[in-house]
Amino acid sequence: xxxxxxxxxxxxxxxxxxxxxxxxxxxxxxxxxxxxxxxxxxxxxxxxxxxxxxxxxxxxxxxxxxxxxxxxxxxxxxxxxxxxxxxxxxxxxxxxxxxxxxxxxxxxxxxxxxxxxxxxxxxxxxxxxxxxxxxxxxxxxxxxxxxxxxxxxxxxxxxxxxxxxxxxxxxxxxxxxxxxxxxxxxxxxxxxxxxxxxxxxxxxxxxxxxxxxxxxxxxxxxxxxxxxxxxxxxxxxxxxxxxxxxxxxxxxxxxxxxxxxxxxxxxxxxxxxxxxxxxxxxxxxxxxxxxxxxxxxxxxxxxxxxxxxxxxxxxxxxxxxxxxxxxxxxxxxxxxxxxxxxxxxxxxxxxxxxxxxxxxxxxxxxxxxxxxxxxxxxxxxxxxxxxxxxxxxxxxxxxxxxxxxxxxxxxxxxxxxxxxxxxxxxxxxxxxxxxxxxxxxxxxxxxxxxxxxxxxxxxxxxxxxxxxxxxxxxxxxxxxxxxxxxxxxxxxxxxxxxxxxxxxxxxxxxxxxxxxxxxxxxxxxxxxxxxxxxxxxxxxxxxxxxxxxxxxxxxxxxxxxxxxxxxxxxxxxxxxxxxxxxxxxxxxxxxxxxxxxxxxxxxxx
Numbered sequence: 329x330x331x332x333x334x335x336x337x338x339x340x341x342x343x344x345x346x347x348x349x350x351x352x353x354x355x356x357x358x359x360x361x362x363x364x365x366x367x368x369x370x371x372x373x374x375x376x377x378x379x380x381x382x383x384x385x386x387x388x389x390x391x392x393x394x395x396x397x398x399x400x401x402x403x404x405x406x407x408x409x410x411x412x413x414x415x416x417x418x419x420x421x422x423x424x425x426x427x428x429x430x431x432x433x434x435x436x437x438x439x440x441x442x443x444x445x446x447x448x449x450x451x452x453x454x455x456x457x458x459x460x461x462x463x464x465x466x467x468x469x470x471x472x473x474x475x476x477x478x479x480x481x482x483x484x485x486x487x488x489x490x491x492x493x494x495x496x497x498x499x500x501x502x503x504x505x506x507x508x509x510x511x512x513x514x515x516x517x518x519x520x521x522x523x524x525x526x527x528x529x530x531x532x533x534x535x536x537x538x539x540x541x542x543x544x545x546x547x548x549x550x551x552x553x554x555x556x557x558x559x560x561x562x563x564x565x566x567x568x569x570x571x572x573x574x575x576x577x578x579x580x581x582x583x584x585x586x587x588x589x590x591x592x593x594x595x596x597x598x599x600x601x602x603x604x605x606x607x608x609x610x611x612x613x614x615x616x617x618x619x620x621x622x623x624x625x626x627x628x629x630x631x632x633x634x635x636x637x638x639x640x641x642x643x644x645x646x647x648x649x650x651x652x653x654x655x656x657x658x659x660x661x662x663x664x665x666x667x668x669x670x671x672x673x674x675x676x677x678x679x680x681x682x683x684x685x686x687x688x689x690x691x692x693x694x695x696x697x698x699x700x701x702x703x704x705x706x707x708x709x710x711x712x713x714x715x716x717x718x719x720x721x722x723x724x725x726x727x728x729x730x731x732x733x734x735x736x737x738x739x740x741x742x743x744x745x746x747x748x749x750x751x752x753x754x755x756x757x758x759x760x761x762x763x764x765x766x767x768x769x770x771x772x773x774x775x776x777x778x779x780x781x782x783x784x785x786x787x788x789x790x791x792x793x794x795x796x797x798x799x800x801x802x803x804x805x806x807x808x809x810x811x812x813x814x815x816x817x818x819x820x821x822x823x824x825x826x827x828x829x830x831x832x833x834x835x836x837x838x839x840x841x842x843x844x845x846x847x848x849x850x851x852x853x854x855x856x857x858x859x860x861x862x863x864x865x866x867x868x869x870x871x872x873x874x875x876x877x878x879x880x881x882x883x884x885x886x887x888x889x890x891x892x893x894x895x896x897x898x899x900x901x902x903x904x905x906x907x908x909x910x911x912x913x914x915x916x917x918x919x920x921x922x923x924x925x926x927x928x929x930x931x932x933x
Contacts, residue, residue, distance in 0.1 A: 329484065329578060330561060330563075330578070330580055330643075330649075333644065334553060334561070334643045334645065334647055335582075335644065336602075336606040336608070336642060336643055336644045337602065337605055337606060339587050339602050340583075340587045340590070341583065343574050346466045347464060347521055348435075348465045348466070348467065348473065349435055349436065350435070350436045350437060350438055350465075351435045351436070351437065351440075351456065351492040352437065352438060353437040353441055353492055353494055354494065355494045355497060355839050356497050356498045357499050358493060360498075360499065360501050361474040361504075361505055361568060365504070366611060366721070367397055367400070367503075368395075368526065371397045371694070373392065375390055375393065375394075376395055378390050378393070387425075390422075390423075391420070391422040391426035392426055393428065394423065394427070395426040395427060395429065395430060396758070397410065398427070399430060401502075401574065402470050402844075403470055403498045403499060403598070403910065404498070404499045404502040404506070404531070405502060406430050407531060407534050407535070407538070408506055408531055409426070409427045409430045410427065410430050410533055412424075412527070412658065413425075413427035413430070413755075414751035414752065414754070414755055415527075415648075416732075416733060416736050416751070418519065418740065428755075428758070430442075432610075435468060436473040437466045437473065437492055437493065437860075438467035439463040439564065441463070442465070442473065442475060442490045443461075443494055443575065445490050445491065445493065445573055446574055446708050448572065449571040449572075449573050449574045450569060450611075452504075452569070452627060455480075455481060456480070457479065457569060458477040458478060458479060458480055458488075459478055459479075459480040459616055460477060461475065461477045462477065462896055466487075468538070469889070470492070470495075470497060470614050470808045471491060471492060472487050472489055472490050472491040472492045473489075473490055473667040474487050474488065474490075475487075475488045475490065476579055479566065479576075481719075482566070484566075484578065485577075485578075485579040486566060486569075486576050486577060486578060486579050487563070487576075487577055487578070487579045488574065488575070488576050489541065489575040489576075489577075490573065491539075491541065491573040491574070493900060496539050499535050499539060502531070503531070503535060506528070506531065507528065510524045510525065510527075519590050521747075523691070523748075527748075530748060531596075537653065538876070538909065539572070540572045540848060541571065541572055541573060541575040542570065542571075542572055543654070544575055544652075545565050545567065545570045545575055546575075546655045547653040547654070548562060548565045548577060549565050549567075549628060550656075551630065551650070551653050551656060552564065554624070554628050555620065555624075555650065557645065558619070558620040558623060558624075559616060559620070559648075560616070560620050560648050560649070561580070561641075561647065561648070561650075562627075562649070562651075562652055563578035563579070563580050563649070563651060564577065564578040564652055566577075580641060580649050582641030582642060582643055583642045584637065584638060584640070584641055585603075585636045585637035585638070585640035585642065585763050586636075586637040586641075586643060588637075589637055589734055589762075589763070589766050592766055599810075601789075605646045605758065606642075606645070607645050608644070608645075608646050608765040608767070609641055609646050610768060611767065611768045611771075611914050613642065613646050613648060614763075614764050614767035614771055614775060615768070615771075616646070616648055617635075617640070617648060617760065617763065617764065617767075617770065618760075618764070618773075618776055618780075619776065619779075619780055621647075621756070621776065621785075622671070622776075622780045623780065623783075623784070624783065625659070625667070625730065626664075626668050626671060627762075627784050627787070628887065629658050629659055629661075629664055630657075630658050631657055631658070631756060632656060633655035633656060633657040633752060633755065633756045634755075634756070634758060634759060635650075635759045635760040636759045636765075637762055637763050638652075639651050639652045639900070640763055644739050645880040654722060656830060657756070657773060659749050659752075659753070660749065663689070663747065663749050663750075666685055666688050666689055667685075667689065667749075667750070667753065669681070670683050670685035670689065671777055671779050671781075672684055672777075672778065673685065674709065674713070674774065674779040675748065675774050675775075675778040676778065677713065677774075679706045679709040679710050679713070679929070680702075680706055682705075682706075682709050683702045683706045683709060684702070684738070686705050686735055687701065687702065687705075687744070689747065689750050690739060690745060690746060690747070691696065691747040691748075692744065692745045693744055693746050694742060694743040694744065696742065696743075698742075699744045700737070700742075701738070701744065704738050705735065705738055708731075708734050708735060708738055709731075709735075709810065709820070710733065712726070712730075712731045713774060714773050716772050716775075717772075719770045723764065723765045724761075726759055726771075726772075726773065727761050727764070727765075728757050728761075729757055729758040730774055732757070734755045740751070743891055753755055761793040787867070799873070816836070846888070851908075851912050852909055855908065858905055859901075859902055859905040859909075862898055862905070863902070865898075866898045
């Protein structure tokens with residue numbers, strides 16, 4: 329449990345907090361689909377009116393209108409908007425920026441409904457499990473709300489998260505509409521590079537995890553173990569009281585980062601006194617958050633995917649607590665290796681290799697010469713590194729989120745699309761920026777990333793060679809082992825990039841070969857048609873001449889313009905046609921053999 333000495337003094341008192349508004353929870357209407365269709369029809373009309381308005385178009389206003397409609401629909405539509413917002417490599421920046429701001433309407437539901445759900449899931453009246461229960465919720469979202477209570481047996485204050493009634497039914501109806509829309513979009517080939525089916529899979533997974541609090545309970549327990557060595561506090565989960573609709577975890581007395589940022593705008597003097605009273609140093613907190621997040625991504629491969637200010641808490645002595653692990657992600661091992669190499673080369677200034685990794689992290693490479701793409705990426709990465717040295721520049725110009733945006737704009741310009749894994753990592757990093765911009769606007773990402781990798785290598789060697797004795801021996805062995813590892817890392821990265829280039833070239837070669845093969849086939853048909861015409865003309869001339877000798881000149885005039893031809897010329901023309909036809913046949917066979925050979929070479933590489 330949280331130590332009493334870590335609990336800070338309050339920054340925002342309870343009387344300054346607005347109560348959570350309540351609304352009766354009702355089952356979804358049977359006309360929900362019609363209502364959703366009507367909302368999107370009205371949205372289409374309003375967007376069309378904004379696009380046809382005389383004067384300059386306003387993409388920010390159009391994007392805001394889309395966000396407002398999705399927020400009004402609520403439920404799964406907010407999650408769908410957040411998933412679409414990840415596609416910053418394909419969609420307009422204004423739309424992605426607005427959709428990333430999507431928040432559930434903070435509407436709770438009445439106390440009796442919450443108590444009924446808790447009693448049904450726990451199997452008894454509230455007083456059997458809690459000796460105190462605060463009726464008014466302390467927080468709410470589209471999926472549920474949180475109540476404060478104290479466990480009777482443990483004597484601990486807890487946060488009880490209760491799922492909103494009829495949420496499963498509402499999500500199921502909305503998912504059916506979204507699946508129908510995806511089928512239409514795929515059939516019409518609208519933005520095929522968006523990989524709508526993969527996005528739909530992401531949404532189904534989110535829905536499954538949102539509707540079953542067991543996922544969040546499991547993630548919280550794992551993150552509690554993982555983040556303890558980071559110096560990050562995670563609340564304890566009381567598993568015996570958790571169900572699919574009820575999550576009971578320790579209530580952490582802390583100051584939310586959202587309140588810290590609000591006070592920085594409204595009352596800086598009060599904030600300064602609070603920091604002094606609780607020994608909270610902003611730069612130290614920022615370094616702790618960044619180092620922990622990088623360790624979560626690059627070493628533990630289990631990271632908090634939604635580090636917005638509402639999920640970060642401040643404790644006394646510049647300590648940090650994290651809550652709400654409903655969005656916890658990991659990365660496939662091979663993809664993680666590529667991303668880890670990208671981050672390390674950025675820290676060491678190996679921008680050519682960083683550009684290689686950017687291309688390898690793409691989900692799709694076009695069949696073009698990638699040298700200009702690589703050169704442009706190197707320019708962007710070098711310019712970002714130069715900006716990180718200038719402390720006077722604003723935080724946005726030096727952040728990792730800004731760098732990722734610039735990289736993805738370059739890749740989009742050359743029709744290179746991203747994998748969902750990189751987009752999830754980018755979203756988590758971007759949400760953390762909202763806190764870092766106030767805590768440490770001058771933070772040097774390259775320096776802190778280099779330090780993180782140094783600590784990562786040290787921990788790795790300590791785990792492997794703990795039994796070897798002194799630190800000096802450990803470091804000596806580590807240096808010897810690290811060199812071949814770096815050589816192997818470089819060789820693997822180059823081999824992987826060569827395979828990506830080969831696959832891209834193979835795609836281009838296949839299309840070019842298919843085009844040329846089609847033209848050759850058309851040429852063969854033309855030659856055959858020409859030969860058929862020559863044979864028909866010769867046959868017509870022979871027939872006309874022969875018959876006219878039998879029955880007179882009348883038939884010759886009746887035959888119209890009968891064509892006569894020299895037999896030797898006809899034979900010569902047919903021989904030329906035969907030679908061209910066989911030559912084109914050999915060309916087509918060579919094209920087919922070349923495509924098979926190229927395929928084998930790519931597979932072998």
